[in-house]
Amino acid sequence: MKVLVVEDEQKVANFLQKGLKEEQFVVDVAYDGLEGEAMALENEYDLILLDVMLPGKDGVAILETLRARKLEIPVIMLTAKDMVVDKLKGFEAGCDDYIPKPFSFEELLARVRAVLRRHSGAGTNVLNFADLTLDLISHKVIRGGKEIELTAKEYSLMEYLMRNPNRVLTRTMITQHVWDYNFDSFTNVIDVYVNYLRNKVDRGFSQKLIHTVRGVGYILKESDKQ
Numbered sequence: 469m470k471v472l473v474v475e476d477e478q479k480v481a482n483f484l485q486k487g488l489k490e491e492q493f494v495v496d497v498a499y500d501g502l503e504g505e506a507m508a509l510e511n512e513y514d515l516i517l518l519d520v521m522l523p524g525k526d527g528v529a530i531l532e533t534l535r536a537r538k539l540e541i542p543v544i545m546l547t548a549k550d551m552v553v554d555k556l557k558g559f560e561a562g563c564d565d566y567i568p569k570p571f572s573f574e575e576l577l578a579r580v581r582a583v584l585r586r587h588s589g590a591g592t593n594v595l596n597f598a599d600l601t602l603d604l605i606s607h608k609v610i611r612g613g614k615e616i617e618l619t620a621k622e623y624s625l626m627e628y629l630m631r632n633p634n635r636v637l638t639r640t641m642i643t644q645h646v647w648d649y650n651f652d653s654f655t656n657v658i659d660v661y662v663n664y665l666r667n668k669v670d671r672g673f674s675q676k677l678i679h680t681v682r683g684v685g686y687i688l689k690e691s692d693k694q
């Protein structure tokens with residue numbers, strides 16, 4: 469899952485970026501409202517953490533722009549303690565949740581997971597596909613009862629595939645959801661990582677789950693289903 473953090477306080481931004489990366493999220497950061505808005509419009513994020521008081525353009529105005537453009541991406545607003553006015557404005561503008569500063573990372577993470585669960589309609593922290601299971605909290609991936617050890621990037625890729633089963637995912641879509649802003653799209657990094665993942669997930673199983681769609685990208689599906 470890819471998160472955009474729009475936060476001008478370097479310390480808070482670093483704290484969020486570090487914590488979310490440790491929880492296997494891919495994170496982009498913008499330190500300014502205009503930059504944040506441009507990144508939100510340009511990329512496909514799964515969630516935005518949006519500070520209210522920002523240089524350039526404030527968080528509520530950014531959220532209004534996103535919603536006016538029919539972008540339904542979940543947004544959690546970060547704001548100063550007791551700013552009830554901010555909170556009301558944020559909900560009016562269409563934010564999904566609101567968290568007052570200062571907050572603990574655990575608290576934020578719980579809100580992030582709750583909003584993502586609600587948004588996906590999954591209602592659970594475990595993703596299943598065929599005999600594969602991915603636990604979003606413990607980050608354990610299990611196939612056929614056996615745990616598979618994945619690196620952080622392989623895990624992010626696996627999660628993205630499992631959130632979109634039976635759907636052709638182009639390299640562009642994979643890039644947008646699994647790699648951060650600094651990704652160089654002129655490399656074959658995606659193919660390399662898909663192969664790493666295949667070696668861990670499909671090798672030794674007669675039923676292959678990760679398939680190449682030639683000239684397009686990849687799909688997670690059971691072999692006999694087209």
Ligand code: CA
Nearest residue numbers: 476519521522
């Ligand atoms: Ca601020």
